[in-house]
Amino acid sequence: MVSDRSRPTRPEDALAVYLRLAARLTGETGNHAYEQLVSLLLGIRDCHSRLGTPDDFTAYLTDLRAAQKRKRNLMRLMDDHGLSGA
Secondary structure, eight states: OHHHHHTTTOHHHHHHHHHHHHHHHTTOOSHHHHHHHHHHHHHHHHHHHHHTOHHHHHHHHHHHHHHTTTOHHHHHHHHHTTOOOO
8 A cells, every 4th residue: 555655754644545544444344344444543553653643543543442332343353453542
């Protein structure tokens, strides 16, 4: 993915792409969609880290987990990857 390659030098641009793709995936169900979403979340976390805005990522993740809490497999997968939120 282009955003993966641009993340080290242009994290702000990569973040915008990741957020747009993640927003689309939140409406989907199934383990494949959840795996894709978690992969994007890891990229989003890295972008926020590079930008010095980890609190923004924590807030985003907390909101996402609250909105998606009924998707137990997604929550488990997020936990497995250290995406636990606040």
